Amino acid sequence: xxxxxxxxxxxxxxxxxxxxxxxxxxxxxxxxxxxxxxxxxxxxxxxxxxxxxxxxxxxxxxxxxxxxxxxxxxxxxxxxxxxxxxxxxxxxxxxxxxxxxxxxxxxxxxxxxxxxxxxxxxxxxxxxxxxxxxxxxxxxxxxxxxxxxxxxxxxxxxxxxxxx
Numbered sequence: 001x002x003x004x005x006x007x008x009x010x011x012x013x014x015x016x017x018x019x020x021x022x023x024x025x026x027x028x029x030x031x032x033x034x035x036x037x038x039x040x041x042x043x044x045x046x047x048x049x050x051x052x053x054x055x056x057x058x059x060x061x062x063x064x065x066x067x068x069x070x071x072x073x074x075x076x077x078x079x080x081x082x083x084x085x086x087x088x089x090x091x092x093x094x095x096x097x098x099x100x101x102x103x104x105x106x107x108x109x110x111x112x113x114x115x116x117x118x119x120x121x122x123x124x125x126x127x128x129x130x131x132x133x134x135x136x137x138x139x140x141x142x143x144x145x146x147x148x149x150x151x152x153x154x155x156x157x158x159x160x161x162x163x164x
Contacts, residue, residue, distance in 0.1 A: 025051030025059045033064065048075040048156065070161040077154040080147040082107035082123045086116035089162045090139040094131050097155035100148040101137060102126040107144050122146065131155060140164075 027047055031037055044061060051059025058076035065071075070088075076099075084107060104127050107120025123146045131137065131147070139145050141164040149155055 024057040025053060027051060027059075027061045028065075029061055029063055030065060039063075044073055048073065051075075052077065068163045070159075072159045072161070073156070074159060075154060075156040076147065077149055079149055082110070082120035082144055082146040084110070084118040084144050085141055085161075086118075087141055087164055088116075089141050089164055090137070090145070091160040091162065092131075092137040092139070093158040093160070094133055094135045094137075095156045095158065096133045098133075098150070098153050099131045099155040100150070101129050101131045102146045102148065103129070103139060103143060105144050120144075131157075 029039060029047075047061055048059045052075060057078055058074055058080070060072050060074040063071045063073060075097075082102075102123045105123045105125030107118055108122045108124050110118045110120035113119045123144050126144060126146070128148075129137075147155070
């Protein structure tokens with residue numbers, strides 16, 4: 001199993017791209033998918049926690065990456081940017097914690113950060129839902145969305161991204 005820890009801007013992977021103002025820790029745990037693979041919850045949790053360095057926007061583990069889908073485990077304790085993925089649907093499975101999830105509307109100060117990827121500072125005209133452990137959210141490609149994490153809270157979720 002390959003393990004790469006990088007605190008950087010991953011512009012080569014549009015789904016992971018961020019601006020220089022939002023540092024994060026990204027870990028790739030990719031391997032051949034021709035045999036059974038197991039990563040314990042304890043190992044996943046420890047890796048994510050280790051990535052939550054001071055000032056980190058979030059910590060994530062890329063578990064699987066293909067042309068048609070990606071599977072990412074993420075933990076965050078800060079608000080995310082408003083984002084729109086032109087070609088990717090987000091299937092979000094909340095594992096623990098809580099956040100507010102704004103969907104619809106338009107990104108404020110939206111800028112293209114990679115092909116098919118737009119980021120903004122907030123969402124104008126969206127609807128807000130509370131995200132809690134056990135919840136599932138589907139965000140179709142082209143839909144503005146933003147995760148807002150209240151002070152002192154943290155959320156951990158699996159993002160199963162599917163190409164539209």
